[in-house]
Amino acid sequence: MKEEQNHEKAKRFGMVIDLDKCTGCGACMVACMSENNVPFKEDESKKLDSITWLRVYKLTNGKPFPDAEICYLPRPCQHCGGKGDHGHSPCVSVCPATATDYSNDTGIVSQIYTRCFGCRYCMAACPYHARYFNWWDPVWPDGMEKYLSPNVSVRMRGIVEKCSFCFHRYQIAMEKAHYEGRGELEENEYQTACTQACPANAITFGDLNNPGHAVHELKKDKNAFRLLERLQTNTKVYYISSREWVRRAGDNYLEKEKK
Amino acid sequence: MKIDRRCFLSLGIGGAAGIALSPLPWKLADDSAIWTQMWPWTPVPADGEVTYVKSACTLCPGGCGISVRKVGNRAVKIEGIEGHPVNDGGICPLGLSGLQLLYGPTRVKSPLKRTGERGEGKWEKISWEEAITEVSKKLGDLRGKGESDSVACISGSDKGTVPALFKRFMSVFGSPNFMRMPSIQDSYEIANNVSMGFIAQSGFDLEKADFVLSFGSGLIEGWGSPVRMIRANSSWRKAGVKVVQVEPRLSNTAAKSDKWIPVNPGTEYALALGLAHVIIRESLYRKDFVQAGALGFIRFRDLILSSYSPESVEKITGVKKETIESLAADFAKSERPIAICGRGQGKAQSSLGELLAVQALNALAGNIGREGGVFAVNDPAYIAWPAYQADETAAAGIKKERIDGAGSVKYGFAKSLTNRFAGAVNSGAPVSLLFVLESNPLYSLPDTKAVKDAFKKIPFIVSFSSFMDDTALNSDIILPNHVYLERYEDVPATAGLSKPVVSLARPVVSPQFNTKHAGDVIILIAKEMGSPVADAFPWDDYQACLEGTAGDKWKILNEEGFSSDPAFTAQVVNTFPGKFDISGGIPDFTILFASVSHEGDPKAYPLFLMPYDSFRIASGYIGDPPFVIKTVEDTVLKGKDILVEINPATAKANGLSAGSYATLKTPKGSARVKINLFEGIMPGLVAMPRGLGHTAYDNYLAGKGINVNELIGTVEDPASGLDAAWGIRANLIKA
Ligand code: SF4
Ligand code: SF4
Ligand code: SF4
Numbered sequence: 001m002k003e004e005q006n007h008e009k010a011k012r013f014g015m016v017i018d019l020d021k022c023t024g025c026g027a028c029m030v031a032c033m034s035e036n037n038v039p040f041k042e043d044e045s046k047k048l049d050s051i052t053w054l055r056v057y058k059l060t061n062g063k064p065f066p067d068a069e070i071c072y073l074p075r076p077c078q079h080c081g082g083k084g085d086h087g088h089s090p091c092v093s094v095c096p097a098t099a100t101d102y103s104n105d106t107g108i109v110s111q112i113y114t115r116c117f118g119c120r121y122c123m124a125a126c127p128y129h130a131r132y133f134n135w136w137d138p139v140w141p142d143g144m145e146k147y148l149s150p151n152v153s154v155r156m157r158g159i160v161e162k163c164s165f166c167f168h169r170y171q172i173a174m175e176k177a178h179y180e181g182r183g184e185l186e187e188n189e190y191q192t193a194c195t196q197a198c199p200a201n202a203i204t205f206g207d208l209n210n211p212g213h214a215v216h217e218l219k220k221d222k223n224a225f226r227l228l229e230r231l232q233t234n235t236k237v238y239y240i241s242s243r244e245w246v247r248r249a250g251d252n253y254l255e256k257e258k259k
Numbered sequence: 260m261k262i263d264r265r266c267f268l269s270l271g272i273g274g275a276a277g278i279a280l281s282p283l284p285w286k287l288a289d290d291s292a293i294w295t296q297m298w299p300w301t302p303v304p305a306d307g308e309v310t311y312v313k314s315a316c317t318l319c320p321g322g323c324g325i326s327v328r329k330v331g332n333r334a335v336k337i338e339g340i341e342g343h344p345v346n347d348g349g350i351c352p353l354g355l356s357g358l359q360l361l362y363g364p365t366r367v368k369s370p371l372k373r374t375g376e377r378g379e380g381k382w383e384k385i386s387w388e389e390a391i392t393e394v395s396k397k398l399g400d401l402r403g404k405g406e407s408d409s410v411a412c413i414s415g416s417d418k419g420t421v422p423a424l425f426k427r428f429m430s431v432f433g434s435p436n437f438m439r440m441p442s443i444q445d446s447y448e449i450a451n452n453v454s455m456g457f458i459a460q461s462g463f464d465l466e467k468a469d470f471v472l473s474f475g476s477g478l479i480e481g482w483g484s485p486v487r488m489i490r491a492n493s494s495w496r497k498a499g500v501k502v503v504q505v506e507p508r509l510s511n512t513a514a515k516s517d518k519w520i521p522v523n524p525g526t527e528y529a530l531a532l533g534l535a536h537v538i539i540r541e542s543l544y545r546k547d548f549v550q551a552g553a554l555g556f557i558r559f560r561d562l563i564l565s566s567y568s569p570e571s572v573e574k575i576t577g578v579k580k581e582t583i584e585s586l587a588a589d590f591a592k593s594e595r596p597i598a599i600c601g602r603g604q605g606k607a608q609s610s611l612g613e614l615l616a617v618q619a620l621n622a623l624a625g626n627i628g629r630e631g632g633v634f635a636v637n638d639p640a641y642i643a644w645p646a647y648q649a650d651e652t653a654a655a656g657i658k659k660e661r662i663d664g665a666g667s668v669k670y671g672f673a674k675s676l677t678n679r680f681a682g683a684v685n686s687g688a689p690v691s692l693l694f695v696l697e698s699n700p701l702y703s704l705p706d707t708k709a710v711k712d713a714f715k716k717i718p719f720i721v722s723f724s725s726f727m728d729d730t731a732l733n734s735d736i737i738l739p740n741h742v743y744l745e746r747y748e749d750v751p752a753t754a755g756l757s758k759p760v761v762s763l764a765r766p767v768v769s770p771q772f773n774t775k776h777a778g779d780v781i782i783l784i785a786k787e788m789g790s791p792v793a794d795a796f797p798w799d800d801y802q803a804c805l806e807g808t809a810g811d812k813w814k815i816l817n818e819e820g821f822s823s824d825p826a827f828t829a830q831v832v833n834t835f836p837g838k839f840d841i842s843g844g845i846p847d848f849t850i851l852f853a854s855v856s857h858e859g860d861p862k863a864y865p866l867f868l869m870p871y872d873s874f875r876i877a878s879g880y881i882g883d884p885p886f887v888i889k890t891v892e893d894t895v896l897k898g899k900d901i902l903v904e905i906n907p908a909t910a911k912a913n914g915l916s917a918g919s920y921a922t923l924k925t926p927k928g929s930a931r932v933k934i935n936l937f938e939g940i941m942p943g944l945v946a947m948p949r950g951l952g953h954t955a956y957d958n959y960l961a962g963k964g965i966n967v968n969e970l971i972g973t974v975e976d977p978a979s980g981l982d983a984a985w986g987i988r989a990n991l992i993k994a
Contacts, residue, residue, distance in 0.1 A: 020496055021493045021496055023480075023492065023515060025352060025489065026875045026890040027355060030352040030356055030886045031350070033886050034358070034886065037304070042959055045893045052890075058894075065521075066509075066519070066941075068937075069514060141363060141364040142364065143364070147336075147358040147359070147362055148302060149304060150305065150330055154302050196338060197338065197339065197355060199339075199350065199351060200479075201349070
C-alpha cells in the first residue's frame with residue numbers, strides 16, 4: 001500500500017493538450033520513440049502489439065458526407081492518481097511485483113523494468129491502453145543501435161512499458177538544480193519530448209499544482225475535459241476541444257445516453 | 260453513475276475509429292509469454308559527454324533548424340532549434356527520424372558500379388578515383404562528339420550552392436538540361452512570369468493574414484515549409500483567423516478549417532473565377548492594382564462576367580451559388596485575405612489557369628506585395644560567382660532546346676518542366692547520360708511505366724544518392740553523398756516563405772562510410788575534365804566554395820546556424836499597383852480556363868482516383884524511416900496491403916465493404932487494394948496516399964502498399980506545358 005504523504009511541495013505533473021491545435025501530424029509519437037529508445041519491427045500495422053507510448057487516435061463524428069468531421073487525440077499514459085488522488089491508479093493497484101508505482105512527489109506513474117515479470121495484469125487494468133508488452137526482443141538493424149540514448153534503459157522481451165512523462169528528463173533537471181543549490185525547477189527546465197517537438201504547440205506540460213505553470217490555468221478552460229472521467233481514475237492529462245462531439249467522445253457514452 | 264464492468268476507452272464515435280479493445284489476444288498468449296523472459300542481448304548504450312550541434316534539416320524543402328544531441332561521438336536525438344525563424348523549436352516526424360537515416364541500413368556505403376542487370380542489385384565496390392575517372396571519361400567522350408547537350412541532370416532542388424555547382428557544370432560543359440523535380444513552384448513561377456513579367460516564386464505572409472482561402476493546399480499536412488505552416492495554423496486558431504478549405508476530400512487541413520467546401524475534382528479554378536465574378540460585379544476590388552483600365556483586365560472582366568456567374572460555377576463545381584456569393588464577399592471584405600493553391604504538399608503542379616485564377620483573387624484584393632499578403636520572391640542573392648569562359652562546344656550546347664522544352668517558343672514562360680521529361684525521352688529526345696541529385700525521379704514522377712521506359716533509353720545513369728532508393732537501385736554508378744548530418748551545406752528555405760531564411764547544415768558526426776560530398780565530387784569531375792570546364796571551378800574544394808560564397812555571412816551562419824538578412828537570403832520584389840496583368844498577355848483565354856480533360860473513358864472508369872499527401876508518409880526524395888512508417892494508421896496500411904478511401908455510398912454501389920479487397924483499375928495500370936470506408940470523401944472518388952509502394956529501401960518500407968504514380972499519368976496544360984492532371988479516372992472491382 002502507498003504511504004499517505006502530505007508533502008507540502010508535492011507536485012502533480014500533467015498535460016493539457018489542445019485538440020483544436022493538434023493537426024495529427026504524429027511528431028509527438030516519433031519524438032517519444034526517439035527519446036525513449038522505443039523499438040520497432042518490420043510490420044507495425046498490428047496496432048495491438050505496436051509499441052507507441054504516445055499514440056495519436058483519429059476520431060470521427062460519424063456523420064455522413066459532407067458533415068463528417070475528424071479530430072486527432074494524442075494519448076500518452078494518463079498518470080492516473082486514482083480515487084482521491086492517493087495513487088490507486090488502476091495499473092498500480094494490480095501489479096503483484098510493485099513494478100509500477102505512483103510517486104506522491106511528482107504524481108508520475110513509474111514502470112520499473114527490472115521488477116516487471118510480464119504478467120500483464122496492469123495492461124488489462126489500464127482503461128486507456130497506455131501499456132505495451134514486449135513480445136519480442138528489440139532488434140536494431142546493424143549500426144542503428146548507435147543512436148540509442150543512455151538515459152533510458154533498453155527493454156527486453158517479456159516486460160511491459162509505457163509513457164513515463166520522460167521521467168529521466170526530470171531526474172537530469174533535478175540533478176542540475178541540486179548541483180546549483182536549488183530545490184525547485186523552473187517550468188521550462190522539465191518538459192517532455194513530445195511537448196518540445198509538437199509543431200503546433202498543442203501540448204502544454206507542467207505542474208498542475210503550481211499556479212505559476214501554464215497548465216494550472218489551462219486545465220480550467222471551459223472546454224477542458226479528461227478521458228473517462230466517471231471512472232474516477234483522476235488522470236493528469238487534460239484535453240481541450242471546442243467541439244461538443246469530441247468532448248463527448250472522451251467518455252464512452254452509450255449511443256442514446258445523455259451527458 | 261455506477262459502472263459494473265470494466266470500462267474501456269472507445270475512442271470512436273459511431274465505430275468509425277474503432278480500436279481493438281479486447282484484452283483477449285493478450286490473455287491467449289499469456290502462457291507462452293509469462294515465462295519467456297530471457298535477456299540474451301542487452302544493448303547498454305554507452306554514456307559520454309552530452310553536447311548539442313546546431314544544424315539544418317534537408318529532408319524536405321522546409322529548411323528547419325535542428326539541434327542534435329550527442330553522447331560522446333554518437334548522435335542520439337534530433338530536436339528543433341528554439342528561436343529559429345522557420346520552425347522555432349518545432350519539428351516534424353521525418354525530421355525527428357533523421358538518425359535512422361544516418362545510421363540506417365539503406366545507406367550506400369561506398370561508390371558502387373553496377374555488375375548485374377539494372378535494378379538487380381548487383382554491385383561492385385569501386386574507389387572514388389575510379390568512379391570519378393569513369394564518369395569524367397564518359398562525359399569527355401560525349402563532349403568530344405559534340406553531344407554535350409545530351410547530358411541531363413535531375414535535381415531535387417535548384418536552390419543553394421550544391422545545385423548551383425551542378426547547374427554551372429552543366430552550362431560550362433555545354434548542356435541546357437538542368438532540371439529540378441516538378442512541384443507547384445513551377446506553376447507559381449510561370450504564373451508570376453505571365454502576370455508580372457519575371458520569374459519569381461510566391462511567398463505568403465500567412466502569419467499576418469486575416470482570412471485564408473486554400474484551394475486544396477495541405478496547409479497543415481506538409482505544404483510549403485511544414486512546421487512553419489503548422490505554427491501559423493496555431494496562431495490563426497488563437498487569433499480567430501478564418502480558414503476556408505476547398506477540396507473534395509476531408510483532409511486534416513479541411514478538418515481543422517473553419518469551413519470545408521467540397522468541390523468537384525479539378526474544378527478549383529472555376530470556383531476561383533466564380534469568386535472573381537462576384538468581386539468584380541460588386542465592385543469589391545482594388546482598381547489601381549489590377550490596371551482596371553488596361554486591356555488585359557477588361558478582357559478578363561468580360562470573360563468572367565459573361566461565363567462564370569455563380570449559377571454557371573455551381574454547375575461546374577457543385578458548390579451552391581449562395582456559398583459562392585458569401586465566400587466572395589467574406590474574402591474581398593477582409594483586410595488581409597490570402598488565396599493559396601497547390602494541392603496537398605504541393606508536390607504536383609497545377610494548370611496555369613488555376614494559378615492565374617487564384618492569383619487574380621489576390622490581385623483583386625490588392626494584397627500582392629503587401630503585409631499579410633503575397634510576395635514575389637527571387638532566388639537567394641548570395642550565389643554570385645564570376646562568369647566563366649564558355650568554349651564553342653559550351654556556347655553551342657546551351658543554346659540547344661531543353662529536353663523538357665522549358666524556355667522554348669512553345670513553353671516560353673517556363674524555367675523547368677521536368678514533368679515533360681519522360682515523355683520527351685520516350686518520343687526520341689536523346690539523353691546519353693543522366694545525373695540524379697537528391698531526388699528519386701523513378702519513384703516520384705507520375706506514370707511510373709513511362710518513366711521506367713525513359714530511363715531504359717538512357718545509357719548511363721549516375722546517382723549521387725546517399726541511400727539505395729528506387730532510382731539509385733536502377734542506376735549504373737552510385738557516387739554516394741554524405742547525408743546532411745555529415746556535411747556542410749547552405750540550406751535556403753524558400754518554400755512559401757515571404758521572408759526566406761538561409762540555414763547551415765553542418766557535420767554532426769564524421770562521415771560513417773566511404774562517401775563524398777556531392778559538391779566535392781562535381782568539382783573533382785570538372786577538374787578531371789580539364790579546361791575549359793575545370794576553369795569554371797576555381798575552388799580547391801566544396802568547403803572553400805561554400806565559405807567564399809557566404810563571404811562575410813559565413814561567421815553568422817556558423818555561429819547562429821542561419822541568416823535571415825534579406826540582402827543575403829533572397830530578393831523580395833516590390834510589386835507596385837498596376838504591375839499585375841490579370842490577363843497575362845495570353846491571347847486566348849479559352850485554353851487557359853478550359854477544364855482539364857481527365858484521362859480515361861468514363862464508361863469503363865466511372866470513378867476517379869486522387870492521390871493525397873499525408874504528413875506521416877514521406878513522399879519526396881526520402882522515404883519513410885521506420886519510426887515514421889510506424890505512425891501510419893492501420894486504415895492506410897495493413898501488413899503489405901494499402902487501403903484506399905472511398906465513401907460508403909461508393910462502396911455500396913460497387914458491392915464493396917470495409918476491409919474487402921478490390922482491384923483498382925486506371926488507364927495506366929491496376930493494383931490490388933483494400934477498402935477503407937470514409938465519410939469524409941466525396942462519393943465517386945477513390946483516395947490513395949502518396950509515398951508507399953517503394954521497390955527499394957529497407958524491409959521497413961520496401962514492398963509495402965502501392966506507388967500511386969504507377970496508376971496516374973500526366974495531362975499537359977496546353978497553355979503552359981505544366982502537368983494539369985488532378986488524378987485519373989478509375990474503377991474498383993471486387994476481388
Ligand atoms: S505533434 Fe502536436 S500537432 Fe502533431 S499529432 Fe502530436 S500533439 Fe498533434
Ligand atoms: S493510463 Fe493506464 S498505465 Fe497510465 S496510470 Fe492510468 S491505468 Fe496506469
Ligand atoms: S518539416 Fe521538413 S525541414 Fe522541417 S523537420 Fe520536417 S523534414 Fe525537416
